[in-house]
Amino acid sequence: MERARRATLKDVARVSGVSPTTVSFVLNDTPGQTIPADTRAKVFEAARSLDYSPHRLARALREGSSRVVLLKLGDLRPGHSMDGFVTGMRHELSRHGHTLVVHPGGAGPALMAEFVATLAPRAVVDLAGPYQQAATDGNGNDGGWVDGLAAHTMTQLAHLATRGHSQIALALPDEAAAEPLAGLRLRHAREAWSQLGSQELHPLHVPATAHEAAGAVRTLRVHHPQVTAVAAFDDETALRVLAAMADAGLAAPADLAVIGFDDGPYGALWRPTLTSVHIDGESFGRRAAREALGIDPGAPVTPASTVVQRQSA
Amino acid sequence: MERARRATLKDVARVSGVSPTTVSFVLNDTPGQTIPADTRAKVFEAARSLDYSPHRLARALREGSSRVVLLKLGDLRPGHSMDGFVTGMRHELSRHGHTLVVHPGGAGPALMAEFVATLAPRAVVDLAGPYQQAATDGNGNDGGWVDGLAAHTMTQLAHLATRGHSQIALALPDEAAAEPLAGLRLRHAREAWSQLGSQELHPLHVPATAHEAAGAVRTLRVHHPQVTAVAAFDDETALRVLAAMADAGLAAPADLAVIGFDDGPYGALWRPTLTSVHIDGESFGRRAAREALGIDPGAPVTPASTVVQRQSA
DNA sequence: GGCGATCACTAAATCGAATTAGTAATAGAC
DNA sequence: GTCTATTACTAATTCGATTTAGTGATCGCC
Known part of the structure; x- marks a missing residue:
């Protein structure tokens, strides 16, 4: 069973007539590079016609982390607001080109380490952490x-x-x-x-x-x-x-x-x-997502x- | 803030006095390679002393897929047996060196495609799929x-x-x-x-x-x-x-x-x-995990x- | 005219693993 | 002694992306 080979950055380069480096500069709008509009248009068109999408693993390997944000639920009991929190967080991260992966409650530290190693997340959000800190020393950030x-x-x-x-x-x-x-x-x-x-x-x-x-x-x-x-x-x-x-x-x-x-x-x-x-877990989740990405979370709702x-x- | 650099395969090679290729052969027990016991012992000791663990992204890139199995819940309503299914599946996959990631219900096809692209899973298990097929043509494999x-x-x-x-x-x-x-x-x-x-x-x-x-x-x-x-x-x-x-x-x-x-x-x-x-969702989940990995699932419980x-x- | 900055690109390296394609030495069979 | 197979390794490539370190041409200023 032959599978259609996915288009790579090199394919986009070949079709648009520029180097793979230039393709990367265009697609990532890399600061400090000057690319004329007609070159940009050629690259975008080539990428579109090839249905090019970056190979996430390769990109993560090169960049040092993936575009995953890992949410650790800890032993928090499932509830309505938690569903809302996850939904809000997921949508906000998606808007910023990131993917939310939820780490299950009830799993031990070894599984958590494996999740982190496997996913190389950009950020880990510990939902229970602030509550545990607040319980310990009163200074949780929840x-x-x-x-x-x-x-x-x-x-x-x-x-x-x-x-x-x-x-x-x-x-x-x-x-x-x-x-x-x-x-x-x-x-x-x-x-x-x-x-x-x-x-x-x-x-x-x-x-x-x-x-x-x-x-x-x-x-x-x-x-x-x-x-x-x-x-x-x-x-x-x-x-x-x-x-x-x-x-x-x-x-x-x-x-x-x-x-x-x-x-x-x-x-x-x-x-x-x-x-x-x-x-309202959803608003809280949206703000948590923005914080995870280092963006201004905005005022609490x-x-x-x-x-x-x-x-x- | 300086972070300790993780040990790489090359570090293990340097410490054990063999090439990175030999290290890979040893750690992966690669078929068709003959490595004497003392060389193996040297490699294992070096890996242990360096706390070496493969870089999952690099490995996945090279192998063509990660060691993630993605579970798609679809629009199935959460329930007790589903929790058991997920737990059983998680444990069985963990025993075989794989990690279960659950794709949330209620999310659209675009998010599913992003999950697959991001995680490059070895297998995707569609929990709702067999039920939908059974409803359509009576031939679901559930x-x-x-x-x-x-x-x-x-x-x-x-x-x-x-x-x-x-x-x-x-x-x-x-x-x-x-x-x-x-x-x-x-x-x-x-x-x-x-x-x-x-x-x-x-x-x-x-x-x-x-x-x-x-x-x-x-x-x-x-x-x-x-x-x-x-x-x-x-x-x-x-x-x-x-x-x-x-x-x-x-x-x-x-x-x-x-x-x-x-x-x-x-x-x-x-x-x-x-x-x-x-x-008993847990047994079902264990068998589903084995099927996903191409192992004999064993008899139903x-x-x-x-x-x-x-x-x- | 000469120098420095900018533009518009490129080749090569990097990330860290697994795989491919070997080589030199040794052992066994004829 | 010669040939073949096995052993015990190695160098190089691959995977696909981003980043680094450039180069040649052009423009503007002195």
Whole structure:
């Protein structure tokens, strides 16, 4: 089976009657070279007629890196805003002639090294890194109270505050409670709740099994009967709380209001439907892409998150 | 900022006292070359002490393709078994010195071409392709009734048959009902239901909005009152049906039994808990990886899917 | 007229690997 | 002793792009 040979730069040179060097200068608009317009036109025409496209591997080898930007998700849980982030980032990079490749969560450092070696990316964007740094020393560069996690947490809790709640719980998935992101979320929540002039905020660890989750909710009500609302780590955790409440014979929002986070696809199906926080991941992704390429990211888009009002809170 | 220069093949040659060609012969165990054991040992030691690793771009350029396998998801909806498929495929490819890169769903042909050009993959695995071909001409190579979609459909429906249901509906998400996969699922379901010696199977299109979904369920009950169970396209569709039933004052499984598909994380949280089908995507992914590399994939693992028994069916 | 800068190009090298096409020495068979 | 095959290597090329280091001609200024 004979395959049509792809056109090379040398083919373009032969057809346009100039050297391969000149072709490269024209196609790359190389600074410091003067090429007259008619030569340029000849080269562009030759490239077009041959359907020439640079051999990406060869170019990357010569340039020292490819035009890939690698996004490392780390152990961040998938969610709606992450999809938006990836989409926004992908589109912005594509506009600048780069390709986004996503490195999967749950993979170890050896696989990450292999990805980097294989792809020779121009940049690696660590999505979880700023959260881990913020959890460690408070100095993460994740958008903070403007368009980062703290801002979305404020959106979430402000909704409860305007609903008159004064004592609330932050529901964290039990299996993820020891992770840096959970600690960071708790810290943001405490600060936001304090800024909102409200009172106590209690952590509520929600196990994955229904029986245990119901127990945790009952314990909360026994130890903190003045807690009237739950802000959840994410929608899945919120739905765990709602299921536990159903098992414990409690109704939302009458007995306990529940607000999710990151507006997944199931909240609208639930009974009661879940109030959640919609996060604009796409804008954040666009800005992250520009930063990765060393371009001015522009001003943050605000509000970066909004409440999706449904029945549960 | 000075970066340590990576060791090249020439460095290994210099340190081991042989030519770069000999180093390549040793490290690649090139057929048709005879290298004595002490020369091999010298080369391996030099490579180890220099932490040498081939420059992937250069190697790919020379070999004509990289050691990437590209997985194209197409417009397949994310699910539990797909995660397993990707994990299985990744691990198997890694064992054979290859790297899996996932091409995102929802992206157009131009992005796919850019991915292929950029990565120069050794193989492209089209996950949705066999389903589309099966939907078109019935000859897809997707594992069929052994470990493919048809087999999982049979698992789903056999559960209902053993529960004594004789007339059922297949619930399809309204917005995806016109896609080839939905048509294929319906065809498999009809065939499986016929093979199980049972009677009629009716399609049920479930809209995304709660109000309309409830209407669809009521219409089903009016037009087909003998239908006693619903097999859903996936878990999300099943939860739509359950939500619609709750809105219509119906109980599962007493009024209508409901079984999901692909065992997502939310079925266990619903009340009643959702019975679903667990699909072994990981084994399938391992075999797909081996096929991509031209290795014998081995025998299919069966059963490729099992019922997760909960409350709804 | 001479000198320096600019224009419009080119040959060669580079990137780092794998492959091709050898060579000299040695061993075994006739 | 001669011929052939094998062993144990090597120099050069290839892959396809970009970059480096030029050259000859022309123009403008002094």
